[in-house]
Amino acid sequence: MGEDLLWKITKGDKVDLKKYDPAYVAPSIKREEVDMQLARLGAELGELQELLAAARHHSILMVLQGMDTSGKDGTISHVFAQVNPQACKVNAFKIPTPEEAAHDFLWRVHKVTPEKGVLGIFNRSHYEDVLVVRVHNLVSEDVWSRRYKDINHFEKLLTENNTIVLKFFLHISQEEQTERLRARINEKDKAWKISTSDFSERKYWDEYQKAYEDALSKCGTDDAPWYIVPANHKWYRNLAIAQTLVETMRTYKDDWKAELEARGRNELESLQQLRARKEVTDL
Numbered sequence: 001m002g003e004d005l006l007w008k009i010t011k012g013d014k015v016d017l018k019k020y021d022p023a024y025v026a027p028s029i030k031r032e033e034v035d036m037q038l039a040r041l042g043a044e045l046g047e048l049q050e051l052l053a054a055a056r057h058h059s060i061l062m063v064l065q066g067m068d069t070s071g072k073d074g075t076i077s078h079v080f081a082q083v084n085p086q087a088c089k090v091n092a093f094k095i096p097t098p099e100e101a102a103h104d105f106l107w108r109v110h111k112v113t114p115e116k117g118v119l120g121i122f123n124r125s126h127y128e129d130v131l132v133v134r135v136h137n138l139v140s141e142d143v144w145s146r147r148y149k150d151i152n153h154f155e156k157l158l159t160e161n162n163t164i165v166l167k168f169f170l171h172i173s174q175e176e177q178t179e180r181l182r183a184r185i186n187e188k189d190k191a192w193k194i195s196t197s198d199f200s201e202r203k204y205w206d207e208y209q210k211a212y213e214d215a216l217s218k219c220g221t222d223d224a225p226w227y228i229v230p231a232n233h234k235w236y237r238n239l240a241i242a243q244t245l246v247e248t249m250r251t252y253k254d255d256w257k258a259e260l261e262a263r264g265r266n267e268l269e270s271l272q273q274l275r276a277r278k279e280v281t282d283l
């Protein structure tokens, strides 16, 4: 592939979401090849995750955000199908509990960031505190407007402690959302997905887009970039995210291997010393 399937937002970019096509498909991508590509990427992701887990040198934090029905749950079930659940940790962030609400907004988030060796996935995240909270005026503007800076500091703390942070905004069009909600009404096997709030939130579409533009612009940093994922096509969304995650992890592969080899050498040396002292005689 080699070309960008999605758009990376780093420091200083000013995002206007209307300029990003939610139905974009990169020219090199052929629909009929995507299932194969996804299977290959899934297998590689599984291997890379094994190395990540064994090396215990980094953690990965993948943040998924997007409008209702944009496919956060679907991404998790498809992209991570071949990953070992033991070294994976998914956290979904809902309306804060009274205990969570009585703390600063990062408290509940920091408690569940992935430890070294773990691939953490956030289904919604601390960004809700500058999205839904802003759109619904749950706190005053001077409170939410300070949070972008807090978020950047928080994510810097994570990256300085070897957490690889990737943030994906699943970008769908309003028409696509309408289709997906309609399907939930009309197809009996999808009705369980109906959440009345998804329907009542629709009238805030423009406010949410504006809030997302600010979150992407203010918190797209070089160390913790945002990616805008064209998400109208579910298969393309899965491919773009899997590819980006795998490409990012690949850049650490040699480090992780070197870490493991060094650890192996140390262990063998310790064993030699035991043997030299005759503490191990039968092996």
Ligand code: AMP
Binding pocket: 093, 094, 095, 096, 124, 128, 129, 132, 133, 195, 197
């Ligand atoms: P879902 O992801 O569909 O299960 O819905 C979770 C709901 O919790 C969404 O409506 C979110 O907007 C809401 N939510 C998540 N975090 C917060 C927050 N910090 N403050 C208020 N609502 C939130």
Ligand code: MG
Binding pocket: 068, 069, 195, 198
């Ligand atoms: Mg929902």
